[in-house]
Amino acid sequence: MSADTLATARPAVELEGITKRFPGVVANHDIRITVRPGTVHAIVGENGAGKSTLMKILYGMQRPDEGTIKVNGEQVSFRTPSDAIAAGIGMVHQHFMLADNFTVLENIVLGAEPRKGLNLDTGAARRRITDLAAAHGLRVDPDRLVEDLGVGDRQRVEILKVLYRGARILILDEPTAVLVPQEVEELFQNLRELKSEGLTVIFISHKLDEVLDIADDITVIRRGTTVASVDPREVTARRLAELMVGSELPTPETRESTVTDKVALKVAGLTMEADGHRPVPKGTSITAYVDKLRQDGRRLLLDDVSFEIHKGEILGIAGVEGNGQSELIEAIMGIRQAHGDVELDGRDISSWSTLKRRESGIGYIPEDRHRQGLLLEASLWENRVLGHQTRKPAKNGPWVDRKAAKADTERIIGEYDVRTPGVDTLALALSGGNQQKLIVGREMSGEPSFLIAAHPTRGVDVGAQAAIWDHLRNARAAGLAVLLISADLDELIGLSDTIQVIYRGRLVAALDPSDITPERLGGYMTGAIAGTEEE
Amino acid sequence: MPAGLNRALLTLAGAVVAIVLAIAVCSVAIVAAGGDPLHALTAFFDFGASERAQSNSVATLFNRAVPLFIAGLAVAIGFRMNLFNIGVEGQYRIAAICAAYVGSTFVAPAPIQIAVIIVVAMVVGGLYALIPAIMKVTRGVNEVIATIMLNYIAINISAYLVRGPFAGARAEGELTVSTPPLPDSGMFPDLNFVFGWFGMLAPTREGGLWGFLVVAIVLGVVLWVVLERTRFGFDVKASGLNQSAALAAGVNPKRMVIAAMVLSGAIAGLIGLPEVLGSTGSFGTTFTSGLGFLGIAVALLGRNKPAGIAVAALLFAFLDRAQGPLQFANIPPSVIEIIQGVIVLLVVVANEVTNRFALRLEERRAARQLKVTA
Incomplete structure (x- = not known):
């Protein structure tokens, strides 16, 4: 085809000056990226740096406010993903979009079914899928049900789905986030194969070693804009990390230890079943029951998790997302049921409601502030009341004390430097960093004795990040016990007094943050290094 | 602000x-x-040519608006926390017949008689709404389907009751059946004197302007206070705006479903009372139907806020008239x-x-x- 010869000259995708504003935030600002055809082009950046928005723009899910997109040299303007698909762009989402109770074949053709009269032309579909799979080295059995497939297989189905629709440019959004190392290697093999067939892959990630392994070109995004285009052969992981986070990043170092010998929170044998909580049968001990679950080969989201946090201690939980962190938090908060014991200040709170746990002094900075932390369409003072609706100053008998709540919101706005026009402003009008500062301020109110901080600085700007770290440190010095969960390893190492690594629902290693590097921590997190204390 | x-x-x-x-x-x-x-x-x-006709038209308008307003309130409570009580129709009918019947079985001073009738109506409506609430929290049954099905059951039960156990004496040649009439102490005083203030003639049709209007206004104000100023109202709002955030904040979703559903049903129980206490004095086979379904539209129109619902109810009544x-x-x-x-x-x-x-x-x-x- 003549298009192929032309394509070598023309970039497959060219983004020029892309800017996308959301109210209160600029998600993307003057993005410039040139993707050569037939290459794997990595786009790296921290969580919240604006990668996802950029990809949504390229895939037609959102329209840029400024800037131009060129595909194979021609300027395009996508209104919907179908426009992008028509232009040969396909997207493999981080969270798979497959129908579990359909076969691989049905999933692939879904929405683009070949017909024979009114019927699905299964024969033609199967031929096409087998051809595609053979041509690109993507092994799948078209007749298996998707629910029986592993994660790696599902991803291949997603890729085939995109290829089936004729995509020549593939966007992969954090494709390795859900994969184990061997699967990652397999995926990379597939990507190299696709590349050799002349396809272009845009690979979004924040895992630097993987990016260096697979990419031909790397573009770094920081705080919504492209800060550098680098050649992976000429750059180190260290340099890439600096580009990603910027050198102005304050380091989260806790100074002298404030750990006391008083236990604030004790968790013992916490275990959560993957397929719904069942009460332990009468007359069976929890350990025996859990042993039986394990023997039956049942998947456990939390597997015998035990730890103690002392007053004045920050315990960091390291782990690749999806290894049981969310479940651990929700079990401690009483949002999800689990087996095992949770003790707060010496009292057994295992059977308490979430409300009672909060009232007795647990603060909670949730991992997803929009989902669990805020009422976006309510005012700031109402958000101050949230979670404190049964406590002073928000309550006054059966009434919500609006005056006191507003006054206390003013206090938080002042102390935590929340930038807002006033307490009556709706929460959605604030930038992510200011929303997060409000949440931190709220959860620190009422003198909690224990705080869960899940990704406390995710998606916030550097200034807010430093402020939040300061608040955590000060509270720790004042005797607060903190359970810190973070994907930012520097944050974990810098803030924590102790680090526990969670892997597949188990705490596999206890580490001293003073003599650990992000590289070694990463080894434990992926299961590459076996635990020091267990087994 | x-x-x-x-x-x-x-x-x-x-x-x-x-x-x-x-x-x-x-x-x-x-x-x-x-x-x-x-x-x-x-x-x-x-509104009619003669002065009397105009007064009657105005009274009809308000008499229609009051049950619509109450129905709108009942629906709105659920809507505010994304709980769809489609069962208001059944709840008010079964509540109205039970209240009308209980009220006809004894004679007491007017305030007590009326209070008992109101309480019975609210209890029956609330209990009937408790059924789908329990189904939802224990078994996850969708409340929309449960309440729709319960409507049919309620409508048929009340049809049976009015012809059978709760049927009153039928006059010679009368084709309709109804519960025994309420004693005089069970009739809510009318508001016809208000027309005098505006220099109008008192309305005469169907008992004039029903006094239950006052109860409806009080109910609207109380509900506004509960929803906007109390902790319960805050919990309802939080559950409606963001279920997961409410859960993380310690709001018990099951308790909220039950509370909101029962409150909604209890208010639904009042929908039929303006007519029973103001005009017919009984629940009969020709009792006004469809108010519960109209209440859904009224609540939507009024954006689930008492003041908005009042305006919507008046608009619907104006059109109906x-x-x-x-x-x-x-x-x-x-x-x-x-x-x-x-x-x-x-x-x-x-x-x-x-x-x-x-x-x-x-x-x-x-x-x-x-x-x-x-």
Whole structure:
């Protein structure tokens, strides 16, 4: 085809000056990226740096406010993903979009079914899928049900789905986030194969070693804009990390230890079943029951998790997302049921409601502030009341004390430097960093004795990040016990007094943050290094 | 605060646009039905020629608005936390017949008699709504389906009760059946004296202006206070805006479902009482039906807020009242249902549009204000 010869000259995708504003935030600002055809082009950046928005723009899910997109040299303007698909762009989402109770074949053709009269032309579909799979080295059995497939297989189905629709440019959004190392290697093999067939892959990630392994070109995004285009052969992981986070990043170092010998929170044998909580049968001990679950080969989201946090201690939980962190938090908060014991200040709170746990002094900075932390369409003072609706100053008998709540919101706005026009402003009008500062301020109110901080600085700007770290440190010095969960390893190492690594629902290693590097921590997190204390 | 005012004005503008559009759509329908839209429009404002007829028309309007208002409130409580109580229809009917029957079995001083009737109605309505609530929290049964099914059961049970166990004596030649009449102490005093204040004649049709209007107003105010000022109201709002955040904040979702559903049902129980206590004194086979379903439309139109629901109920009552005059003007009265349907649809759309617009404005305003101060 003549298009192929032309394509070598023309970039497959060219983004020029892309800017996308959301109210209160600029998600993307003057993005410039040139993707050569037939290459794997990595786009790296921290969580919240604006990668996802950029990809949504390229895939037609959102329209840029400024800037131009060129595909194979021609300027395009996508209104919907179908426009992008028509232009040969396909997207493999981080969270798979497959129908579990359909076969691989049905999933692939879904929405683009070949017909024979009114019927699905299964024969033609199967031929096409087998051809595609053979041509690109993507092994799948078209007749298996998707629910029986592993994660790696599902991803291949997603890729085939995109290829089936004729995509020549593939966007992969954090494709390795859900994969184990061997699967990652397999995926990379597939990507190299696709590349050799002349396809272009845009690979979004924040895992630097993987990016260096697979990419031909790397573009770094920081705080919504492209800060550098680098050649992976000429750059180190260290340099890439600096580009990603910027050198102005304050380091989260806790100074002298404030750990006391008083236990604030004790968790013992916490275990959560993957397929719904069942009460332990009468007359069976929890350990025996859990042993039986394990023997039956049942998947456990939390597997015998035990730890103690002392007053004045920050315990960091390291782990690749999806290894049981969310479940651990929700079990401690009483949002999800689990087996095992949770003790707060010496009292057994295992059977308490979430409300009672909060009232007795647990603060909670949730991992997803929009989902669990805020009422976006309510005012700031109402958000101050949230979670404190049964406590002073928000309550006054059966009434919500609006005056006191507003006054206390003013206090938080002042102390935590929340930038807002006033307490009556709706929460959605604030930038992510200011929303997060409000949440931190709220959860620190009422003198909690224990705080869960899940990704406390995710998606916030550097200034807010430093402020939040300061608040955590000060509270720790004042005797607060903190359970810190973070994907930012520097944050974990810098803030924590102790680090526990969670892997597949188990705490596999206890580490001293003073003599650990992000590289070694990463080894434990992926299961590459076996635990020091267990087994 | 200007932000709130802004939002309110936008909402109002949206509603007005929707109503004007609805009238336009209906004019087309009227022309299609062979009528004259202008003619129809005058019919809406034709309250009758004689003074007595005008008073009666006004009383009819309010008498229709009161049950619609209560029905709207009942539905709105669930709606505010994304709980869809479609069962208001069944709840009010079964509550009305039980209350009417219980009230007819004894004689007590008026305040006690009426209080007992009201309490019975609320308890029956609340208990009937408790069934879908329990099904939802224990077994995850969708409340929409459960309440719809329970409507049929309630409607048929009340049809059976009024013909069987609760049936009163039937006069010679009478075709309808009803519960035994309430004693005089069970009848709510009317408000006909109010017409005197405006120099109008007292209405005479169907007991004049029903006194239950006062109860409805008190109910509206109390509910506003509960929803806007109390902890329970906050929990309802939080559950409606963000279920997961409410859960993380310690709001017990199961308890909220039960509380909201029972409260909704208890209020639904009151829907039939204006008619029972104000005019018929009994629940009969010709008892007004469909109020529960109309309540859904009224609540939607009123954006689940008591004041908005009051306006919506008055609007619906105003439209309903015109059925007679429209017929005299040779226009099929079903035009009214078309208008009501179109208004609800358009208002729902308009609400969504203005809501988004208002949120956008708020964000802009905040961003602007911050830039000024920074």
